[in-house]
Amino acid sequence: MTTNEILTTGQRDAAVLTGAPADITSTSNASNNDTPQPITPEHRKVLAGSMVGTTIEWFDFFIYAQAAGLIFATQYFNPASNSSASIAQIIAWASLGISFLFRPFGAVIAGHLGDRFGRKPVLVLTLVGMGGATVAMGLLPTYAQIGLAAPLILVLLRILQGISAGGEWGGAALIAVEHAPTNRRGFFGAFPQVGVPAGMLLATLFMLVMTTVLTPAQFEAWGWRIPFISSVVLIGVGFFIRRLVHESPVFSEMEDLKKKASAPLSELFRKHLKTVVLAALIFAGVNAAGYLAIAFFVSYGTGVLGMGRPIVLLLTCLTAVAWIVSTLFFGAASDRWGRRRTFALGYLAMIIWALPTWMLIDTANPLFFGIAVVVLGVLLGVTYGPQPALYAEMFPAQVRLSGVSIGYAIGSIIGGAFAPMIAEMLLDSTGNSLSIGVYIAVISAISLAAVLMVPRTGVQGRNLHH
Known part of the structure; x- marks a missing residue:
């Protein structure tokens, strides 16, 4: 097969920017490029940098989610807990979700800077912002010690986490996808996705160790702070690894061609608003279900x-492991099956499993509880692994980082931002956990409809410009 038959990602982006014709292989020729291309040492650096750095940042983000379900209602929102434990928990979940409202702001900043100055500086900046806020949370006095300042500072630090997270995902996802061999974008894009369940696993393991080796009184007094403060070590590790990763080849080629001077955001909203909306709706379902697995199940299992x-x-932890394995498997599978088909299968399965999940959980039997959440972890990977490749194929190169970051950020607001709070409110008002299952089924159906509206890009996702 000649180089004219299959163009690299950067060559096709160059063709689009300059108006030159691009010989893009059609779907009918996909079978000729099914043999995986070799993974080079540079590829391994990119995969390690995108996965490890993302894992560290999401550990920071999710350790808050764990603490929101176990600690913050009583220690930082104490006036509410004095009147009603359920109201205090709803407020704690709201503090978890408020940071999502600032993700688009982070995405705007990161997208604009990343499209102009490169992906890697943005990744380093968001790493420091996220980790610094986490360490500060671990040192923050409680409401009983400093009064109203405690919850206010906690929320401000959470907002800083939200801004950092909004800028994190798009850069990490694209730096992996843009380095990928042509027919392995789904597989490469799954590696930064692994950072989410891996961060969840790391955060949960830390909490598990603390609750096992400490008494309940010790854990609630000071033990919960240890995972937060330990983030200072993880920041150093992630910073070192990300320094090893070279800049995206697509960005470098765009710089050589002196890309258009118009601001990426203005072009994004002028020409690609519909695509941004579709990207947001596609992510909403998996994000809502994911935040139940990340935060709500622990609170529900122990408290209710x-x-x-x-x-x-x-x-x-077992749920996180299932999510990791499934993310890698179905990211790679999307290179063979196509992104839309993989997503559709995942969301159909999520809709079907939504009610049985809660029937099993409500038995309070560890075996049935485990089956419910581990199967959900597998289904999360089906609609999470292929996401970076699908998003990259939805946006042209000159607005790609802005487009995927903002679509992701808005989708997280629609889906996961207040999913634990909504679940708590549904449970409080109906007294029946099946109402939460109905909520997940409905939002998954909306995401399924959005996926089916995305134009086909070929089984291998070769055409990155439609």
Whole structure:
């Protein structure tokens, strides 16, 4: 096969920017390029940098989610807990979700800077912002010590986490996809996605160790702070790894061609608003279900069902492992099956599993609880692994980082931002957990409809410009 038959990502982007014709292989020729291209040492650096750095940042983000379900209602939103434990928990979940409102702001900043100055500087900046806020949370006095300042500062730090997270995902995803061999974008894009369940696993393991080796009184007094403060070590590790990764080849080629001077954001909203909306809706379903797995199940299992905290945390760890394996598998599978088909299968399965999940969980039996959440972890990977490749194929190169970051940020607001809070409110008003299952089924159906509206890009996703 000649180089004219299959163009590299950067060559096709160059053709689009200059108006030159591009010989893009059609879907009918996909079978001729099914042999995986070799992974080079530079590829390995990119995969390690995108996955490890993302894992560290999401550890920071999710350790807050774990603490919101276990600690913050009583220690930082104490006036509410004095009147109603459920209201205090709803407020704690709201503090978890408020940071999502600032993700688009982070995405705007990161997208604009990343499209102009490169992906890597943005990744380093967001890493420091996220980690610094996490360490500060671990040192923050409680409401009993400094009064109203405690929850206010906690929320401000959470907002800083939201801004950093909004700028994090798009850069990490694209730096992997843009380095990928032509027919392995789904597989490469799955590596930064692994950072989410891996961060969840790391955060949950930390909480599991703390709750196992400490007494409940010790954990609530100071033990919960240790995972937050330890983030200072993880920042150093992630910073070192990301320094090893070279800049995206697509960005470098765009610089050589002196890309258009118009601001990426203005072009994005003028020409690609519909695509941004579709990207947001596609992500909403998996993000809503994911935040139940990340945060709500632990709180529900211990607070409502009366299960032991260590066993629920252990089952949450198994859910994260299933999510990791599934993300890698279905990211690679999307290179063969196509992005839309993989997503559609995932969301159909999510809709079907939404109610049985809660029927099994409500038994309070560790085996059935584990089956429910581990199967959900597998289904999360089906619609999460292929996401970076699908998003990259939806936007042209000159607005790609802005487009995927903002679409992702808005989708996280629609989906996961207040999913635990909505679940708590549904449970409080109906007294029936099946109402939460209906909520997940409905939002998954909306995401499924959005996926089916995305134009086909070929089984291998070769055409990155439609």
